[in-house]
Amino acid sequence: MSVVLLWVVSPASDISNGTGFLEPVHEGTRIIGSFRSISLRRNLIGNGRLDKGQKNRRNFSFTNTGFRYSYLGNSGLGTASRLSVTSSLVASPAGGITLSSEQKVYDVVLKQAALVKRQLKSTENMEVKPDIVLPGSLSVLSEAYDRCGEVCAEYAKTFYLGTMLMTPERRKAIWAIYVWCRRTDELVDGPNASHITPTALDRWESRLDDIFRGCPFDMLDAALSDTVSKFPIDIQPFRDMIEGMRMDLWKSRYSNFDELYLYCYYVAGTVGLMSVPVMGIAPGSQATTESVYNAALALGLANQLTNILRDVGEDARRGRVYLPQDELAQAGLSDEDIFIGEVTDKWRTFMKKQIARARKFFDDAEKGVTELSSASRWPVWASLLLYRQILDEIEANDYNNFTRRAYVSKPKKIMALPMAYAKSLVPPSSKTSSPLVKS
Template identity: 55%
Template sequence: MLQLPESPRITTLAPLEEAYELCRQITAEYSKTFYLGTLLMPEAKRRAIWAIYVWCRRTDELVDGPRSELTTNATLDEWEQHLESVFAGQPIEDVDVALVDTLQRFPINIQPFRDMIAGQRMDLYRSRYETFEELKLYCYRVAGTVGLMTTPVMGVDDSHRSTPWSQSQTARNPEPEAVALGIANQLTNILRDVGEDARRGRIYIPLEDLERFKYSEKELLNGVVDERWRALMQFQIARARRFFSEAESGISLLSPDARFPVWAALMLYRGILDVIEQNQYDVFCKRAYVPGWRKLLYLPLAKLRAEVL
């Protein structure tokens, strides 16, 4: 179980290779599909992604993990201080050793990490979102930030600057598309986990959308699946797909060795929306997941898109 320590340990921390191996193991255990995608990356990049993933997971577990009932704003203040220490090159725990090394190798900004902590603060006191704009801010903070954290690791393709007349051009950074992918992923999470969140008294679908389709909070909490619910879910899925489409245009701007894994991750995650449709939008009793055999079918198409788009 991952948790924030009560105070820094005055012990010898793990050597660098052991720290990265620990990050690899945590990623492989808790996010199998994501881990498989990282294996498509060059070694230095996948190790960096593992280190970032572990930090993000530990941050999320402060609010959604087994000990989340003990988390307060003070806990998140302490975690932000922990973050500041890591960015200052002073690791506190074993996995921090890998993240400190990653920060030295790649030009990663601290602000997305701070923003993610701000997203966790929202979960401390909010269980409803009135409008999509409010939900979009939450999605940016807890997931869009991941795109900003990882884009410096993925790298930007500057091959168009190889000719003498293009030396003065600056490669466009695909950060808006990276944020869009994070938002798309989080919207997909929300739709997949409606039933699980409802059992915790949480509703992430905007209340203005419930009203639009004349579907009540009480009906959602009771898992009512009817034509109104199906129409509401179709509306939500279409919105998530628009963000996935927006994200697609940024993949060609990444370094060539990052395009295949990003295409694969996008297609695998977007596939969850297809499964929700196949389950007739019943996200209360059926958890939507892409089976292993179907994941394999996505890979050749992802590879082709990475090469030609």
């Protein structure tokens, strides 16, 4: 199931080719003190190509016996005021009370927001630290950041242009996060996904721990390690994304929306939480830090739900149904109806409700994008407006998402960009006008 890497995505970008490099994955050699020399220059980089019709995957990293081929590519944000945590307490099968997925995720949001607030108290302007300079490492680190930027430019064109409005430090940091997310996603959604085991994901998580400890394995890891040393970025959303990859290894059905909500957070909402500390909150904003994190979360959920609705037919051909089973049953539908792929009145009615839910998350996300720093708003608005249009295209296709893949045409993309730019000029909330004002 493809994920949207929110905040860092050009939702309608076309993937036609990519570049990667071979790196040994055996334990042992690490970049500690002096970065291991791995050339990423284009004349030494291998080329790969995705089939023309193949959908965008998350982050590319293919593992086989001795080497991992890192195939880097594309990625897509979230709610302003606190998401309404409906039914935050639900009954467990044993008769006890357990937290809903929404409440579990909101607890993560609170922790991430608290981390940023602590950082803001310690430095008024949230100044970033200079690059970590290790013997022989500075040129390698610079090259790694440059490579991350090249990947972003190739696969997330709209967002890449937006990052050019950011300060150099923030720009490089977003590129590094983007690349890690692509590599992570491709572990379970790439050409070699059938060879990925839970043990491989455990090793990837161990490698993540090393990144946050300042012991990167390769140059691209080094870019992220440098990034997390400068910004108040917590490791939990990164771990949660890996958990979403684990879920994809064994789970292909979701009994209700509560289960699907958690999956969407794992594979998409997490990226917003990773990125907010880098994107920054506008100095004049009166919104709470939690509300801005919720905006990131809501856009991620909206984008992923849109992915799911767009790709129903493609996922069905892989034996997967990313739709709430109880809601299908209520509509008089079953998995068999999805595998048959016939657009009926029952299907149209079901799809209308699913699209309405996704749009509600987009509405929630819109309330918080304005609270971001001025240099970060335009690419996020562009992502939001473009991805939201996919829902319109599903409707225009008469809800046939079995054999027709909804996409936004180039003229519509071009028309959306000036609108996104205009919205990015709207100042953040004031004490008298914002629904996100601190009480």
